[in-house]
Amino acid sequence: MPQFWLVKSEPDAFSWDQQVANDIEPWTGVRNYMARNNLRAMKQGDLAFFYHSNEGKEIVGVVQVAREAYPDTTAEKGDWSAVDMKAVGPMPVPVTLAAIKADPRLADIALVRQSRLSVMAISPEHWDILCEMGQWKS
Numbered sequence: 001m002p003q004f005w006l007v008k009s010e011p012d013a014f015s016w017d018q019q020v021a022n023d024i025e026p027w028t029g030v031r032n033y034m035a036r037n038n039l040r041a042m043k044q045g046d047l048a049f050f051y052h053s054n055e056g057k058e059i060v061g062v063v064q065v066a067r068e069a070y071p072d073t074t075a076e077k078g079d080w081s082a083v084d085m086k087a088v089g090p091m092p093v094p095v096t097l098a099a100i101k102a103d104p105r106l107a108d109i110a111l112v113r114q115s116r117l118s119v120m121a122i123s124p125e126h127w128d129i130l131c132e133m134g135q136w137k138s
Contacts, residue, residue: 004048005038005122007048007119015052020061020087023086023087024067024084025085026083026084028082029074031080032119035118040069044066049122049130059091061091062091063085063087065084066084066085068083069081092135099133106126
C-alpha cells in the first residue's frame with residue numbers, strides 16, 4: 001500500500017511550475033534529520049502533496065516518488081538524501097494553511113504540529129480529507 005507525504009518548497013527557490021516544467025526533479029537540499037529520514041522511508045509510487053511554503057502557504061499539486069532515496073549531491077558534507085519526484089497534477093483548488101488549521105479533523109497533522117518540517121508523512125485519513133478540500137480525484 002502506498003504511503004502519503006507532504007513536501008515543502010519555497011516557490012522562489014523551486015516552484016510547482018518548475019516541477020511541472022521539469023516533470024521529474026531531484027528533491028534535494030533537505031538538511032533536517034527527521035525530514036531526511038522521511039525521504040529515506042519513501043517508496044517508488046508513493047504520493048506527496050507539493051506545498052508552497054513561506055509565500056502562498058498552500059498545497060498546489062501532487063507529485064509521485066519516481067526514484068527512492070540516494071545520496072544528495074548538493075550536500076557539501078554529511079549523510080543527506082534526495083529522492084526524485086514526478087509531477088502528477090495541480091491541485092484543482094489550492095488548500096491553504098489557514099483552511100487546514102481551520103479544519104478540526106486536521107488538528108494533529110504534522111503541518112500544524114511541526115510547521116518547520118519540510119518533508120512529512122500524511123496519514124491516509126488526512127490525505128483523503130486534504131484531497132476532498134482540494135477537489136483532487138486520485
